[in-house]
Amino acid sequence: MRRAPQPLLLDLVFAALSDATRRGLLSRLIEGEATVGTLAEPLQMSLPAVSKHLRVLEDAGLLKRRIEGRTHYISANPKPLREAVNWIERHRQMWEGSFDRLAALVEQPPPEAPAKEHTKPKKS
Amino acid sequence: MRRAPQPLLLDLVFAALSDATRRGLLSRLIEGEATVGTLAEPLQMSLPAVSKHLRVLEDAGLLKRRIEGRTHYISANPKPLREAVNWIERHRQMWEGSFDRLAALVEQPPPEAPAKEHTKPKKS
DNA sequence: GCTTTATTTAACCTTTTGGTTAACTAAAGA
DNA sequence: TCTTTAGTTAACCAAAAGGTTAAATAAAGC
Secondary structure, three states: OOOOOOOOHHHHHHHHHOOHHHHHHHHHHHHOOEEHHHHHOOOOOOHHHHHHHHHHHHHOOOEEEEEEOOEEEEEEOOHHHHHHHHHHHHHHHHHHOOOOOOHHHHHOOOOOOOOOOOOOOOOO | OOOOOOOOHHHHHHHHHOOHHHHHHHHHHHHOOEEHHHHHOOOOOOHHHHHHHHHHHHHOOOEEEEEEOOEEEEEEOOHHHHHHHHHHHHHHHHHHHHHHHHHHHHOOOOOOOOOOOOOOOOOO
């Protein structure tokens, strides 16, 4: 009963990535948009189970959902991954002591827009 | 009794990173090696709780522990982070790649049209 | 030897997670 | 209209997560 400091986005992203089924779903989405049923089909588990996994991913901001009639088209949203990889790279580089090594990779801006939303003050 | 596909290392790493307290511990370790007590001191929670968090991090391979007498010196081990960041980067780049192609198409319609999704971009 | 110090382990509790089946909503098709 | 199809929501369950306090282990200090 001591916590409630709001679930950080990073919490949600890393938690979402910590399950192999969910990572599998994300991998599958590399091939492009897919419906819930299509995503569930190869995954020997019930449809509601898959639906839940998708919700976890969606809550972490890793999915986009386009609803058309009764069909939900799911696609990947890579944006939150940037913050996650930023956190990791920052620490990895500090620990390894090689600051310049993959710095370019992290700072690599999206080809279209100059990163506008990853400059938040965080205190983790 | 239905699962047993073995807990992948990636599972453990991402799960370890999904908790703000644990990320805080890792951040603290940027300053260098520290004892369990020192790590616990600023963290308003009991020592056993911290001990458990450290074990989660250790099981994920993110910590090294040097025991000297009754004192445990904890330090960060960045190695498993590489695999994690590899997974993320691989997916992020794939998605951003396909998103670009998609975006190129979506962004095409004239600036007056507010691009509702179930209306096909018909160009006159 | 006794006591303090550093830390883990044990036992317990509550909340969350990951799954199930059954019931519901709503669009599509006959 | 009636039925199928696509998906979510509800209710439930077992196990895991994250915390607690109390007990155990073992090194250090007196």
